[in-house]
Amino acid sequence: MPSRRTVLKFITGIPVLITGGYLFVRPKYSSVVKRAIFNKLFYLNLDSAGVEQFSMDFVDLYNKGTLKVISIDVMTRLSEQYTGLDLLVDRVAVFEDFVAEQYLLSSDFFVNNQNEGRSIKYRDISYSDPYRSPCSNAFATWL
Numbered sequence: 303m304p305s306r307r308t309v310l311k312f313i314t315g316i317p318v319l320i321t322g323g324y325l326f327v328r329p330k331y332s333s334v335v336k337r338a339i340f341n342k343l344f345y346l347n348l349d350s351a352g353v354e355q356f357s358m359d360f361v362d363l364y365n366k367g368t369l370k371v372i373s374i375d376v377m378t379r380l381s382e383q384y385t386g387l388d389l390l391v392d393r394v395a396v397f398e399d400f401v402a403e404q405y406l407l408s409s410d411f412f413v414n415n416q417n418e419g420r421s422i423k424y425r426d427i428s429y430s431d432p433y434r435s436p437c438s439n440a441f442a443t444w445l
Contacts, residue, residue, distance in 0.1 A: 330371075332360075339357070340353070349422060374397060408426060408427045
């Protein structure tokens with residue numbers, strides 16, 4: 303029969319090994335951002351090179367810590383697998399909405415009058431940030 307100390311080491315060792323293993327194979331924040339864009343804007347013809355560049359620029363502008371990236375990734379994966387987790391789905395939807403909004407504002411989608419048939423090209427993330435480019439108005443149309 304194992305001693306109490308051996309059982310406690312075993313019980314505390316399993317979560318440590320799982321956490322360490324996940325930290326070793328965790329996805330990059332840019333891949334989480336790319337997945338959010340493709341999940342939310344699946345009906346649009348997106349330029350994959352532009353999405354890649356946007357995800358790198360997004361990570362530079364909105365940098366998150368490792369724990370936050372892991373929690374976003376786990377929540378996204380769980381919400382894809384289990385649809386009954388309403389609170390989890392809502393939090394993932396807020397993140398995906400924000401990323402998709404920033405991508406569309408940074409692209410030529412609104413410049414081309416929201417044409418869903420055209421390929422959407424990424425311009426620059428500074429177009430979506432009013433502190434970096436205050437004169438850009440993606441919703442302005444001229445008669």
